[in-house]
Amino acid sequence: MHESRPRIGIMGTGAIGGFYGAMLAQAGFDVHFLLRSEFEAVREHGLRVNSVPRGVLHLRKVQAYRDVADMPPCDWLLVGAKTTSNPSLAPAIVQAAAAGAKVVLLQNGIAVEDAMRPLLPDTLHLLGGLCFICVHREAPGVVEHQSQGAISLGYHSGPALGPDRQALIDEGVAMFREAGLDSHAAASLEQARWQKLVWNAPYNGLAVLLQADTRALMDNPDSVALVESIMREVVSVARAAGHALPEGLAEKMLKTTRHMPDYLPSMYHDHAQGRPMELEAIYAAPLAAAARLGVEMPRTEALFRALRFIAARQSA
Numbered sequence: 001m002h003e004s005r006p007r008i009g010i011m012g013t014g015a016i017g018g019f020y021g022a023m024l025a026q027a028g029f030d031v032h033f034l035l036r037s038e039f040e041a042v043r044e045h046g047l048r049v050n051s052v053p054r055g056v057l058h059l060r061k062v063q064a065y066r067d068v069a070d071m072p073p074c075d076w077l078l079v080g081a082k083t084t085s086n087p088s089l090a091p092a093i094v095q096a097a098a099a100g101a102k103v104v105l106l107q108n109g110i111a112v113e114d115a116m117r118p119l120l121p122d123t124l125h126l127l128g129g130l131c132f133i134c135v136h137r138e139a140p141g142v143v144e145h146q147s148q149g150a151i152s153l154g155y156h157s158g159p160a161l162g163p164d165r166q167a168l169i170d171e172g173v174a175m176f177r178e179a180g181l182d183s184h185a186a187a188s189l190e191q192a193r194w195q196k197l198v199w200n201a202p203y204n205g206l207a208v209l210l211q212a213d214t215r216a217l218m219d220n221p222d223s224v225a226l227v228e229s230i231m232r233e234v235v236s237v238a239r240a241a242g243h244a245l246p247e248g249l250a251e252k253m254l255k256t257t258r259h260m261p262d263y264l265p266s267m268y269h270d271h272a273q274g275r276p277m278e279l280e281a282i283y284a285a286p287l288a289a290a291a292r293l294g295v296e297m298p299r300t301e302a303l304f305r306a307l308r309f310i311a312a313r314q315s316a
C-alpha cells in the first residue's frame, strides 16, 4: 500500500476504464490511466464523461501513460480492455503491479479469470468485476454514459484465503462506494458471470447480426423470441453447472431491457469500428462448458457461428 489510500491503475482506458477511473479520480483517489490510441487526446484535452444520469465530468489533468514503464506501482489494477486484449496486456499488468496488488477484470464473459491466471504471478490477487452499465466511447477521450453504473466484485484466486478474501472484496466495494457507485460483493464470481451472460449472450451478438439496438430488438416479436430462447439456454447451462440462478431471471431481464434507453452493446461498437469481438468469452467459453455438461445450446451456437462468419469476413 502507498500512503493511506490505494493507488489505482486503469489498464485500458476505454468506455469502462474511462468511466470507473474518472469516477474514482473525481472522488480523490490517485488514479493512473494506461492508454493506447487515445493517449494524445487525453493528455491534451483530459478525459470527459458525458453522463445522462450524473451530468458532465471533465477530468482536465489526467495521469495518463502510453508506456507502462512510466507508471508507478499500483495497488489496484482495474482492467478495462476487452477480453480479446488480455494475453497481450498481461505483461503490462504485471509490470504495473505493486507487491500483492489486486488485479480486477472489469469484463464480460465466462472463464476470463481462468485464462488470465496463468499469465500472472501467484503473488497477485485476481478478482472479477461485473459492471452493470451502458457506456461507450464517443470520441477520443470522451465517454458517453447512458445509464446504470453498479459494479459487483468477486475473488477468483491468489494468495488470500478465507476471511482475507472477503476483506479484499470489501476493500474494493468500499472504494467504488466512496466514488458514489453502487457496489456489492458477489457471493460467487462464477455464478455472477453466468447470470450476467444471460443478458450479454443474446443482446451483444444479436445487436451485431441484426444491426439493431435494444429498443429495436424489444419492439419486434421475432427478435424477442430469439433473445428469450438464448437467455433460456444460458440459464439451463448455468443451472447444470450448479449455479442457482434466480427464478424468473429471463423475464426480469426482458422487462428491464424494455425500460432501458436504446442501447447498443459493446460488441456492436467493436464490430462497427472493425475491432475484434469478444466471441471467446461470450460464446465459445459458455458453449465449451455446455458441451462438457452435456447441455445443448443450439440457438446460441447458431448465433456464435454467424458471428464468427462475420468476424472472419471482416478480418479477411
Ligand SMILES: NC(=O)C1=CN([C@@H]2O[C@H](COP(=O)(O)OP(=O)(O)OC[C@H]3O[C@@H](n4cnc5c(N)ncnc54)[C@H](OP(=O)(O)O)[C@@H]3O)[C@@H](O)[C@H]2O)C=CC1
Residues within 6 Å of the ligand: 011, 012, 013, 014, 015, 016, 017, 034, 035, 036, 037, 038, 080, 081, 082, 083, 085, 088, 089, 106, 107, 108, 131, 132, 133, 134, 135, 136, 137, 266, 278
Ligand atoms: N461498454 C459497456 O457498456 C460495457 C462493457 N462491458 C465489458 O467491459 C469490457 C471493456 O469494454 P469497453 O470499455 O466497452 O471497451 P472499449 O473498447 O471502449 O475499451 C477498451 C480499451 O482498452 C484499451 N486497450 C486494449 N489493449 C490495450 C493495451 N495493450 N494497452 C493500452 N490500452 C489497451 C483500448 O485502447 P485502443 O483505443 O487503443 O483500442 C480501449 O481504450 C469488455 O469486456 C466489455 O464486454 C461490461 C459492461 C458494460
Ligand SMILES: CC(C)(CO)C(=O)C(=O)O
Residues within 6 Å of the ligand: 108, 131, 132, 133, 134, 148, 199, 200, 263, 265, 266
Ligand atoms: C447488461 C448491461 C446492458 C447493463 O446492465 C451491461 O452491463 C452490458 O452491456 O454488459
